[in-house]
Amino acid sequence: MSSSSLSATGRLPFHDSELDVRKRVDDLLGRLTLDERLAMLHQYAPAVPRLGVAAFRTGAEALHGVSWLGVATAFPQAVGLGATWDEDLVRRVAEATSVELRAFHLHRPPAEGEGRTSLQAWAPVVNLLRDPRWGRNEEGYSEDPVHTARIAEAFCRGLAGDDPRFLRAAPVLKHFLAYNNEDDRCVTSSGVRPRVLHEYDLAAFRPVVASGAATGVMAAYNLVNGRPCHVSPLLEDELRRWAEPTGHELFVVSDAEAPSNLVDLEHYFDDHAESHAAALRAGIDSFTDHGLDSDTPVERLREALDRGLIDEVDVDRAVRRQLALRFRLGEFDPDLDPYAAIGPEVIDHPRHRVLAARAATESVVLLKNDGLLPLDRAAGPRVAVIGPLADVLHEDWYSGTMPYRVTVAAGLEEAVGEVVRVTGEDRIALRSRTTGRLLADTEFDVTDWGDGVVTLRSADTGRHLGAKYGLLVVEEERIKSWDVHETFRLEPVADDDGTVLLRNVLTGRYAALDAVDGRVAVTAETPGAAERWSREVVRDGAAQARAAASAADAAVVVLGNHPLINGRETQDRTGTALPERQEAVLRTVAEVRPATVLVVMSSYPYAVDWADEHLPAVVWTSHGGQETGHALAAVLLGDAEPAGRLPQTWYRGDDELPHPLDYDVIKAGWTYQYHRVAPLYPFGHGLSYTDFAHRDLRLSSEVVPQGGSLDVSVTVVNTGARAGSEVVQVYARAVDARYEAPRLRLVDFRKVRVGAGEAEELAFRLPVDRLAHWDVARGAFTVDPGDYELVIARSAENHVLVARLTVTGEAPAPRALVDRDTRAVDFDDYAAIALVDENRTTGDAVAPVDPTRPAELVFRAADLTGAVGVEVEVARPGGAGPAWLEFRAADRTLGAVDVPVTGHRYAWTTATQRFEEPLDGVHDLSLVLHGDFRLAAFRLTSSRAVAG
Known part of the structure; x- marks a missing residue:
């Protein structure tokens, strides 16, 4: 608020820019009525005219450029930014994004009811890419927590800006926590035991929050x-x-409609007042629910207040966090805000175009190269660019509208002259068996996206066939909507060659002829009620691709996914194979043109086993934004070095991946840290056009104490004939660990550009606590004394130098279980166990996955000396059959505790049992659960404890 606008309200303490921000916040908070404070808990907080306080909304999407607001610079998808391994570049991308976001905030007319564009940026996504089939794989940076945290912190700092007082934008980390599946995402539970929680899922968030870079x-x-x-x-x-x-509290927001889900989908609470109260008390500060309708969520919170489920302190705590953020964004000090003068000309600024090109180029990963790349521009090669992604760029759900689109074909044509462009797609006619008429009076180019899902694009207009308004229409040029109407299945009719049924994927209904007017409607619920269509091939896509490749010197085949089809928000992929028709076109081209490059343009990894075996070159890029074609042309022709490295493992096609809902990366074998089968392309992999040697690995000390640190140095030498970029990856592994340690774990990395024939010495400062694991016996991170290896690598599988390191300190004592409470979830190993909630507010417990079968917990190296009995905290709603908990050690049963019915899963009781004889020695203790009950904790008791 400028000084000139204060006359209506007078100058109040919260207007005083020289006053401590906390006092300003308290002053403003104290002037708001209860109704005004309650209203501020919704995403759309209304203005308070009597105080001159403007309306405020949370949330603008800015994952890889400003999205949903119109034309804005489109950078590579987040997974592509992760592939750069370049923190400075990512910071600059985020800086450009937040500058454009400021311009939208300052100059875009507010949409009705929505207010000005928010400066709270809902980015970056910090969820780890545990499963490559995750529908939102494109939104994350990496499968590794260290890599993800480093890139995320850089993105946050770019969004926030460098001013010590004011934020250019307020970065919000998504999505907390252990979120990696789209199918049934609102009702599925991620089972995360303490080691996985602390070493993996929390490990990506912790450094970013602790650094102060994130605001929410x-x-x-x-x-x-x-x-x-x-x-x-x-x-x-x-x-x-x-x-x-950091001196700043986090401002925590809900995901859209998630507060209502607590009752409507999850049935976790009985009513919305109770659920909203629980969310507010747990730490949710802003409720993104019911869209623009703030009345419903606010009334629920008001009811919670009236019922005593929350009090004004809970409301004030959340509002205070919001106001503190608004002060940091300069809302109340526009004359001092260093970002208040940003103009609309920054959107799609020429500097941002250059940055978009660099980011897209740096993200390209060379997966395989037997000498075909770079293509010899001097030879004037005739290039055929083939495939469904050869001459088109797609936006994802969180993309902005591209200002322009440089496709792969366009980028190569600009660089080498004329190229041949073919999609390799069949062109078909669908003719009604009833009327003989062509569907929509046009022929269609068919794109196969896998799992039998296709899109049909009019050969006349280039627009897609879609099912809208209950009819089939040829309408959309681009597919970009929450509900995708443009995907279909062509289902063959049995015993009727060439005849298909046309089924819309979104609705599940079939195309049928309207009995009254003969129009084609998407209304048939069953195949029997559907119209039959003759599928006539007008142009054979594979033959077209073959001809183009035969006439060329080199073929570039561009395959991959559409970001809004078969793997997107709300939909996971079913597998990692390339779409069948795309793979067939690739093989057809390679058969006639050995000099074939496969370019995979995708939001996630594919199993390209055949291509790796049979083609001379394979390249990957994410959907790289407006400059994708320039970037790929530069890399394919050698004008730029392939500088990207994989941010996640590319598994082989026959590698059976764990179940998507198995979140235990350790036991399931997820990611390079624990996967037990050699991948197709490992984490960190990426080739270069030059050669690097690594030498002179030195440690400042080969023996360091727990709590100490050491310096690690290594020299990188470019032994090739051209400059290039190398990502030096530093991994660690424990030797002969007492726990199931990672095969390898990234502890540091550095991207460096080295000139031909030049050398670069790199130094890394390595605190010993980077070798720590979560010790379940102590409930804390611990670095065990013993031997470790530090590995300098070019990928998780390509190790170039290894040094041995010894950590000194007190050896861990056997686990003490006697006369102390041990949480059931703090096990070392388990079988057939599900992790469950102890109650609605706090605590975890365990239960058998299948009550009809035994489940087991193992507590290793436990000192059982002096135990004469056991106390267990159990809950048992009821059910048929007995339930008991068996204790075993040294291959014998020590005793068993009968579990009584308590009547509810949260009704806990203590059950006890004496052992037949006192226990002695250090053993692995097993707890075997029989029947339907929950176990929260247990305590081995000594005779002294019993007597007391």
Whole structure:
């Protein structure tokens, strides 16, 4: 608020820019009525005219450029930014994004009811890419927590700007926590045991929050250990605890409609007042629910207040966090805000175009090269650019509208002259068996996206066939909507060669002729009611591709996915294979043109085993934005070095991946850290056009104490004939660990550009705590004394130098279980166990996955000396059959505890049992669960404890 606008309200303490921000916030908060404060808990917080306070909304999408607001610079997808391994570049991309976001905020007319564009940027996504089939794979940076945290922190700093007082934009990390599946995402529970929680899922968020780079977090849709993330105690116990030293509190927002899901889908609470109260108390500060309708969520919170489920302190705590953020964004100090003068000309600025080209280029990964690349421009090669992605660029759900589109074909044509462009897609006619008429009076080019899903694009207009308004229409030039109307299945009719049924994927209904007017409607519920269509091939796509390749010197085949089809928000992929028709076109081209490059343009990894075996060159890029074609042309022709490295593992096609809902990366064998089968392309992989040697690995000390640190140095030499970029990756592994340690774990990395014949010495500072694991016996991170290896590598599988390191310190004592409570979830190993909530607000427990079969917990190296009995905390709603908990050690049963019925899963009781004889020695203790009950904790008791 400028000084000139204060006359209506007078100058109040919260207007005083020289006053401490906390006092300004408190002053403003104290002047708001209860109704005004309650209204501020919704995403669309209304203005308070009597105080001169403007309306405020949370949330603008800015994942790889500003999205949903019109034309804006489109950078590579987040997974592509992760592939750059370049923190400075990512920071600059985020800086450009936030500059454009400021321009939209300042100069875009507010949409009705929505207010000005928010400066709270809902980015970056910090969820780890555990499963390459995750529908939102494109939104994350990496499968590794260290890599993800580093890139995310850089993106946050770019969004926020460098001013010590004011934020250019306010970055919000998504989505907390353990969110990696789209199918049934609002009702599925991610089972995350303490080691996985602390070493993997929290490990990506912790450094970003602790650095102060993030200003907020968005809670995830899913449940973790049976409890919805929107009421997770981890919001306060972990996130906000990490943020305390930064001097700023996190502003935590809900995901869209997630507060309502607590009742409507998850049935976790009985009514919305109870659920909203629980979310507010757990730490949700802003409710993104019911769109522009703030009345419904606010009335639920008002009811919660009236019922005593929350009090004004809970409301004030959340509003205070919002106001503190608004002060940091300069809302109340426009005359001092260093970003207030940003003009609309920054949107699609020429500098941003250059940056988009660099980001797209740096993200390209050379997966295989037997000498075909770079293509010899001097030879004037005739190039055929083939495939469904050869001459088109697609936007994803979180893309902005591209200002222009340089396709792969266009980029190559600009660089080498005329190229041949063919899609390799069949052109077909669908003719009604009833009327003989062509569907929509046009022929269609058919694109196969896998799993039998195709799109049909009019050969006359280039627009897609879609099912809208109950009819089939040829309407959309681009597919970009939440509900995709333009995907179909051509289902063959049995015993009727060439005849198909046309089924819309979104509705599941078939095309049929309207009995009244003969129009084609998408209304048939069954195949029997559907119209039959003759599928006539007008142009054979494979033959077209073959001819183009035969006439060329080199073929570039561009295959991959559409970001809004078969793998997107709300839909996971079913596998990792290329679409069948795309693979067939590739093989056809390679058969006649050995000099074939496969370019995979995708949001996620594919199993390209055949291509790796039979083609001389394979390249990957994410959907790289407006400059994709220039970037790929530069790399394919050698004008730029392939500088990207894979941010996640590319598994082989016959590698059976774990179940998507198995979140235990350790036991399931996810990611390069624990996967037990050699991948097709490993994490960190990426080839170069030059050669590098690594030498002179030195440690400042080969023996370091727990809590110490050391310096690691290595020299990188470019032994090739051209300059290039190398990503030096530093991994660690424990030798002979007492726990199931990672095969390898990234502890540091550095991207460096080295001139031909030049050398670069790199130094890394390595605190010993980077070798730590979560010790379940102590409930803390621990670095075990013993031997470790530090590995300098070009990827997780390509190790070039290894050094041995010894950590000194006190060896861990056997696990003490006698006369102390041990949480059931703090096991070392398990079988057939599900992680569940102890109650609605806090605590985890365990239960058998299948109550009809035994389940087991193992507590290793436990000192059982002196134990004469056991106490267990159990809950048992009821059910048929007995339930008991068996204790075993040294291949014998020590005793068993009968579990009584308690009547509810949250009704806990203590059951006890004496052992037949006192226990002695250190053993692996097994707890075997029989029947339907929950176990929260147990305590081995000594005779002294019993007597007391």
